[in-house]
Amino acid sequence: MAFDMFPCKRNCFNACHSRQNTLCSLIFSIAWILQFIGNVHGDEPLGRELLLLLANWLCDNYMKDPLATLIVNNVRLHILPSMNPDGFSLRRRNNANNVDLNRDFPDQVFSLLHLFFPMNNDADARQPETKAIIHWSKERHFTASASLHGGALVANYPWDGTEDRKRNYYACPDDDTFRFMASLYSSSHHNMSLHKEFQGGITNGAAWYPIYGGMQDWNYIYGGCFELTLEVSDDKWPPANELHNLWNFNKKSMLNLVASLVKSGVHGRVFSSHCGGPLPASIAVKGINYSIKAGERFADYHRLLVPGERYEVRASMPGHKPKSTVILLGEEAMTLDFVLDPEITDKESLLRSGCFRGFDSESRFNFVDFLKGPYLGVSLVLIFVLAFLWALVRRKLSLNHFKHRQSVAPKRSGV
Ligand SMILES: *[C@@H]1O[C@H](CO)[C@@H](O)[C@H](O)[C@H]1NC(C)=O
Ligand SMILES: *[C@@H]1O[C@H](CO)[C@@H](O)[C@H](O)[C@H]1NC(C)=O
Numbered sequence: 001m002a003f004d005m006f007p008c009k010r011n012c013f014n015a016c017h018s019r020q021n022t023l024c025s026l027i028f029s030i031a032w033i034l035q036f037i038g039n040v041h042g043d044e045p046l047g048r049e050l051l052l053l054l055a056n057w058l059c060d061n062y063m064k065d066p067l068a069t070l071i072v073n074n075v076r077l078h079i080l081p082s083m084n085p086d087g088f089s090l091r092r093r094n095n096a097n098n099v100d101l102n103r104d105f106p107d108q109v110f111s112l113l114h115l116f117f118p119m120n121n122d123a124d125a126r127q128p129e130t131k132a133i134i135h136w137s138k139e140r141h142f143t144a145s146a147s148l149h150g151g152a153l154v155a156n157y158p159w160d161g162t163e164d165r166k167r168n169y170y171a172c173p174d175d176d177t178f179r180f181m182a183s184l185y186s187s188s189h190h191n192m193s194l195h196k197e198f199q200g201g202i203t204n205g206a207a208w209y210p211i212y213g214g215m216q217d218w219n220y221i222y223g224g225c226f227e228l229t230l231e232v233s234d235d236k237w238p239p240a241n242e243l244h245n246l247w248n249f250n251k252k253s254m255l256n257l258v259a260s261l262v263k264s265g266v267h268g269r270v271f272s273s274h275c276g277g278p279l280p281a282s283i284a285v286k287g288i289n290y291s292i293k294a295g296e297r298f299a300d301y302h303r304l305l306v307p308g309e310r311y312e313v314r315a316s317m318p319g320h321k322p323k324s325t326v327i328l329l330g331e332e333a334m335t336l337d338f339v340l341d342p343e344i345t346d347k348e349s350l351l352r353s354g355c356f357r358g359f360d361s362e363s364r365f366n367f368v369d370f371l372k373g374p375y376l377g378v379s380l381v382l383i384f385v386l387a388f389l390w391a392l393v394r395r396k397l398s399l400n401h402f403k404h405r406q407s408v409a410p411k412r413s414g415v
């Protein structure tokens with residue numbers, strides 16, 4: 001079960017899947033796309049309940065509460081309350097095939113950086129739940145994500161795995177940003193930051209205990225998506241009468257995490273100076289060995305960064321000259337568009353470099369979809385009206401022509 005939350009004014013809980021409602025996705029695809037996933041482990045059902053409560057709260061409070069309004073208007077928030085419904089039914093950690101889904105994702109081999117563990121590299125052996133998440137993430141281009149677990153009280157961030165498979169702090173290139181994100185959650189929580197075991201209520205995954213094949217590392221390596229693993233309660237399966245309290249303990253954290261992420265970092269679009277077309281360029285920040293890619297269709301990018309710092313942001317795309325800009329991030333997200341000049345001017349190479357991507361077959365396909373979809377009736381009426389007008393104009397023209405000939409004829413005979 002997944003809910004797509006869109007800022008469709010009349011009904012904030014409007015499930016509008018891109019293929020069915022291209023207009024919606026055209027208007028809002030530049031928004032931040034965030035994701036909440038619950039119940040990855042079947043016997044950790046609290047996330048599932050909290051996410052349903054979160055969805056309800058957002059719908060009930062849109063246009064009433066400023067935080068709800070900010071979130072609904074600015075974020076495409078995808079909520080998956082349960083990734084493991086079979087495990088939930090069986091009241092156990094693993095899915096129906098007895099596989100731990102949070103060990104089933106491709107992982108990196110640290111000695112050959114950015115190659116995945118061979119043991120997890122067999123796509124056919126992957127579980128259907130994992131495949132579905134991988135497919136979903138590839139399609140949506142999430143900026144950030146959080147999965148909800150239970151059994152501890154801490155906000156966990158990458159890396160989860162270490163090179164030597166030993167338990168120690170293993171920082172990823174975006175360690176500062178992840179610490180900032182994790183602290184957003186823990187400091188807004190009832191008492192997560194007071195936990196004695198974890199300073200500030202946050203932990204690097206590998207410093208706690210290393211895991212491999214987890215969703216968090218995969219999202220960061222593969223999806224350009226910054227994911228946290230949130231352990232939201234010491235009690236894995238709390239009694240139902242505690243739900244109300246647990247919701248209140250986590251509510252502000254969940255809302256603040258989403259709202260603060262919208263205000264953090266830099267985002268914008270990348271275009272070619274040659275044809276104005278969108279470029280799915282790489283975006284990197286000087287000093288951070290990590291890059292994200294702008295979207296294929298709209299060339300929009302969203303790069304999370306800690307506020308209050310100076311950054312040099314660089315956009316690069318094969319066939320184009322890279323460009324860098326120094327920015328000073330304040331307490332709001334910054335919009336930064338790039339216009340890249342092509343290195344070569346011959347059209348063939350520009351085509352290959354993605355210059356005309358904005359007008360590629362996919363856009364045409366979607367436009368046809370758009371006509372065929374919910375607007376089929378409107379399109380038909382339009383076509384009918386146009387045809388009618390055309391017939392009218394033609395009739396008028398031929399009448400005029402006839403009259404003209406009639407009025408001219410006598411003069412000619414007079415000559
Ligand atoms: C957090 O608060 C809950 C409920 O008041 C309590 O049961 C739990 O022990 C507290 N945990 C910490 C780390 O303070
Ligand atoms: C950056 O990361 C890549 C792998 O992602 C690695 O091969 C390279 O050595 C790293 N560069 C630096 C300067 O750390």
Ligand SMILES: [Zn+2]
Nearest residue numbers: 041044149150
């Ligand atoms: Zn778990």
